[in-house]
Amino acid sequence: MKSQPTTTLENQAKAHLEDEFPDEHATAVRVVWWDEGGHLREVVRAAADQIGVRFSEAERFPLELRRTAVKEPESPHVWYIPEAKTVKDSEEGMIERDWFRDIRETGGEIELTIEQLTAELYEVNPWDIYDIERGTESDRETAAKVIKNQFGSGGIPRYGDLIGEIITKGEGQILEHLLEGGWPEIDRDDETIARVQKSLKDRHVAPADSAETPEEIEDVVWKWAVARWLVAEGMDVDAFPEGYGKVGSTLGDINPLKRIVDSRQSKRLAERYLSESYWGDVIEASDDVWELVACPVDGALDAALWDAWLESLEEGRYTECIERANERQQALGVYPDDIPWTTLWEQAEQVAELELRFAAWEERSQSFDPFNQYADQEDGTWKIDYGVLELEITGEPEQERLLNSHPATESLPEIRAELLETRYMNYLEEMSEAVVSSFSTGSPLAGQDAAYEWWTDNEQDLATGETVALFLIDALRLDLARELANRLREDYSIAEETRVSTLPSETKFGMAALTPGRAHRFRVKLRNGKLSVERGGQRLDNKGNRVKVLEREGWDVPDDRNSGWQHHQIAYYDKDIDDIGENELDNPESHFTSYIDELYDLITEKLENENWDRIYVVTDHGFVLLPKGTTMESISSYDGDGEVKYRRIAGDDIEDAGTGVRVTGQTPGTEYLNTSVRLLAKPRQYNSKSGLTDARYYHGGILPQECMLNFIRIEKE
Numbered sequence: 001m002k003s004q005p006t007t008t009l010e011n012q013a014k015a016h017l018e019d020e021f022p023d024e025h026a027t028a029v030r031v032v033w034w035d036e037g038g039h040l041r042e043v044v045r046a047a048a049d050q051i052g053v054r055f056s057e058a059e060r061f062p063l064e065l066r067r068t069a070v071k072e073p074e075s076p077h078v079w080y081i082p083e084a085k086t087v088k089d090s091e092e093g094m095i096e097r098d099w100f101r102d103i104r105e106t107g108g109e110i111e112l113t114i115e116q117l118t119a120e121l122y123e124v125n126p127w128d129i130y131d132i133e134r135g136t137e138s139d140r141e142t143a144a145k146v147i148k149n150q151f152g153s154g155g156i157p158r159y160g161d162l163i164g165e166i167i168t169k170g171e172g173q174i175l176e177h178l179l180e181g182g183w184p185e186i187d188r189d190d191e192t193i194a195r196v197q198k199s200l201k202d203r204h205v206a207p208a209d210s211a212e213t214p215e216e217i218e219d220v221v222w223k224w225a226v227a228r229w230l231v232a233e234g235m236d237v238d239a240f241p242e243g244y245g246k247v248g249s250t251l252g253d254i255n256p257l258k259r260i261v262d263s264r265q266s267k268r269l270a271e272r273y274l275s276e277s278y279w280g281d282v283i284e285a286s287d288d289v290w291e292l293v294a295c296p297v298d299g300a301l302d303a304a305l306w307d308a309w310l311e312s313l314e315e316g317r318y319t320e321c322i323e324r325a326n327e328r329q330q331a332l333g334v335y336p337d338d339i340p341w342t343t344l345w346e347q348a349e350q351v352a353e354l355e356l357r358f359a360a361w362e363e364r365s366q367s368f369d370p371f372n373q374y375a376d377q378e379d380g381t382w383k384i385d386y387g388v389l390e391l392e393i394t395g396e397p398e399q400e401r402l403l404n405s406h407p408a409t410e411s412l413p414e415i416r417a418e419l420l421e422t423r424y425m426n427y428l429e430e431m432s433e434a435v436v437s438s439f440s441t442g443s444p445l446a447g448q449d450a451a452y453e454w455w456t457d458n459e460q461d462l463a464t465g466e467t468v469a470l471f472l473i474d475a476l477r478l479d480l481a482r483e484l485a486n487r488l489r490e491d492y493s494i495a496e497e498t499r500v501s502t503l504p505s506e507t508k509f510g511m512a513a514l515t516p517g518r519a520h521r522f523r524v525k526l527r528n529g530k531l532s533v534e535r536g537g538q539r540l541d542n543k544g545n546r547v548k549v550l551e552r553e554g555w556d557v558p559d560d561r562n563s564g565w566q567h568h569q570i571a572y573y574d575k576d577i578d579d580i581g582e583n584e585l586d587n588p589e590s591h592f593t594s595y596i597d598e599l600y601d602l603i604t605e606k607l608e609n610e611n612w613d614r615i616y617v618v619t620d621h622g623f624v625l626l627p628k629g630t631t632m633e634s635i636s637s638y639d640g641d642g643e644v645k646y647r648r649i650a651g652d653d654i655e656d657a658g659t660g661v662r663v664t665g666q667t668p669g670t671e672y673l674n675t676s677v678r679l680l681a682k683p684r685q686y687n688s689k690s691g692l693t694d695a696r697y698y699h700g701g702i703l704p705q706e707c708m709l710n711f712i713r714i715e716k717e
Contacts, residue, residue, distance in 0.1 A: 020108030038082025374704035445669025510620020512540035581697030647700035
C-alpha cells in the first residue's frame with residue numbers, strides 16, 4: 001500500500017489510455033471505457049485531452065455510439081460508457097454486453113470504476129476504497145463524490161485521510177467527525193467499526209481499541225479530547241487513566257477539539273461539551289481549579305469553577321470575583337454569545353459588581369449628600385440602579401440547558417433574589433431617608449445646576465447657525481444617559497453635565513423647562529387648583545404650546561425619526577421610555593436598554609450619514625423601577641385646595657409637617673416655585689387620592705433617581 005501516491009486519477013487514466021492507443025494515437029482507432037456508476041466521466045475526458053484523442057459519451061444507451069460514429073472525424077476516439085459491461089438480467093443472471101468486440105480487437109477496451117482506479121493509486125484492493133457489495137447506491141454516489149472532491153482540492157490526499165472522508169460520507173476526518181458530529185453518518189457494521197478504530201489508533205486515541213460499539217467509541221473519543229484540552233491548560237497528565245494523558249508524537253494531534261471549537265463557533269458543540277461531565281473526579285482533585293479557567297469544555301469544570309467563585313464571593317473578594325467571571329467569559333468566547341454558560345458568567349460578573357457597590361453603599365459615611373452621592377460620575381450610586389437593570393436583563397441562565405448538577409442551579413437564584421429584591425429595596429429606602437434628612441438639615445439643591453436654566457446657559461451654542469439637533473427624551477434616567485454617553489464616547493467628542501429636574505419631576509414641568517426662554521422668567525404655580533407651568537407668561541402645560549415656542553425661535557419639530565429633518569435646527573421629542581414604564585410592559589428593563597441601542601443608532605445615523613454638526617440629548621425627569629412584586633403603601637394626602645398626584649401634592653397651605661419633603665420658592669434651588677409642593681421620597685409610598693394602583697414604574701417625587709439628570713452634548717471629533 002502507498003500511503004501517499006505521486007500521481008493523480010487523471011494521470012492514472014491517461015496511462016491506461018496510452019497503453020491502449022497504438023502508434024502514438026495516429027490512427028482512427030476507438031477505445032471503449034466501461035465505467036460502472038459513471039463517476040469517471042470528467043477524469044477520462046481530461047485524460048483523453050492530455051494525450052490528444054477525442055472523447056465521445058454514450059448518454060442514453062451504449063450502442064448510440066455506433067450511430068454517431070459516422071459523423072466523427074477520422075481520428076482516435078475514446079468511447080465512454082457510464083455503465084457496467086456486465087449486467088444482471090432477471091432471467092439469465094449476469095449478461096456480458098459484448099457489443100464492441102471489433103473495437104476491442106482493433107483498438108482497445110477498458111473496464112475501470114472510480115473505486116478501482118483509486119485503488120490502483122494506493123496499491124490496495126478496490127473494496128478497501130469502497131465495498132460496493134455492502135453499500136447502497138446512494139452511499140456509493142457519496143463515496144465517489146468524496147473521492148472526486150479530495151482529488152480536486154489541489155493535491156493528492158493521503159490514504160488515511162481519503163478513507164476517513166469516505167467512512168464519514170464526506171463529513172470530515174474520522175476523529176474530527178466524531179468530536180463534532182458523533183457517529184450518526186458512519187456505518188455501524190463490524191468492518192467499519194474496525195476501520196474507525198484503526199484510524200483512531202493512528203491519531204493516538206489508544207483507548208478506542210477497547211471500545212466495542214459506536215456509542216462506546218464516541219464516549220472514549222470525547223473523553224480523550226477533553227482530557228487533551230485540560231492537559232494543554234495545565235492539568236497533570238498523570239491524573240488521567242492510561243491512554244488519556246500521554247500525547248502522540250504528531251504535534252497537530254495534541255488538541256484537535258480546540259481546532260474544531262475555535263473554528264465552528266457552534267452552540268451545539270457548547271451543549272455537547274458543557275452539558276456533560278467528563279472528568280469530574282480528576283477536576284475535583286485539582287489543587288487550583290482556576291488554573292484551568294481557559295478550558296471551555298467539560299461541564300464538571302464549569303461547575304467546579306462556580307463553586308470556587310462562589311466561595312470567593314461569600315468571603316467578600318468581590319474584585320477577584322469580577323476578574324474571574326470575566327476570565328471565564330473570555331474562555332467561553334469560542335461559542336456563540338447566547339449559550340447559557342456565557343450568560344451565567346456574565347451574570348456572575350454583574351452579581352460581583354453589584355455586591356461591591358452595595359458593600360460600598362452600606363459602609364458609607366453617616367453624613368453625606370444623597371444627590372451628589374447618586375450622581376457622582378465615577379463612584380455614584382447610579383451604577384447600582386444600572387447594575388440592577390443589567391442583572392434583570394440577563395434573566396435566569398440556570399433555568400436553561402446547564403448541566404443538571406451545576407451548583408448555579410441552586411445558588412444563583414438565591415443570590416439574585418437577595419440583590420434584586422432585598423438589598424436594592426433597602427438601598428432605595430435608605431436613600432429616601434437620606435433625602436429627607438438632607439432637606440431637614442440643609443439645602444441639598446443649592447448650587448446644583450437646574451434643568452430650567454439649561455437653555456439660558458447654552459443660548460450662544462444653540463444659536464451658532466450650525467446644524468443642531470436637540471433630542472428631548474422623556475424619562476431618560478441618569479444611568480441610561482450615562483450608558484449612552486459612554487458608548488458614544490468611543491467615536492465622538494462628548495460633554496456631560498448633571499442637572500436637577502424641575503420639581504415636581506413630571507413630564508409637563510420638565511419639558512416646559514427645556515423650551516427657549518430666560519431662566520428667571522420660568523414659573524411653576526397653582527392655576528385654578530391645578531399646578532401649571534409657564535415662562536414669561538406663556539403657558540407651557542401641553543406639548544402643543546411648547547412646540548409653538550420652539551418654532552417661533554426657529555426650531556422645527558418633526559413628528560418622527562424619518563421625516564421633517566430638513567431644517568438646520570431640529571427639536572425632536574421622544575417618549576418611548578415613559579410609554580414603556582407607564583404601560584406596564586413585560587420586562588421593562590430589557591425595553592429600556594434596547595431603547596438606548598436604538599437611540600445610539602439614531603444619533604450615529606444623524607451624525608454620520610446626515611452630517612449634523614452637533615446633537616444635544618436632554619431629558620425632563622428620571623424614574624424609579626421597583627423590584628417585581630413590591631407592595632405599595634397608600635398614604636393619606638392633604639385635604640386642601642391644591643392638586644394631588646401620585647408622588648406629590650401642591651397647594652398654598654401645605655404645612656411643614658407631613659410625609660416627604662416640602663419645597664417652596666424660598667427653598668434654595670427651587671426659586672421658580674410660586675406655591676408649596678410636597679414631594680414623596682419613600683420608594684413604596686404614593687398618595688391615596690392619585691387614582692393609580694400599580695406603580696412599579698413611577699416618577700414625580702424627590703428621590704435622586706427621579707430628579708437627577710444627565711445632559712449630553714455630542715460632536716464629531
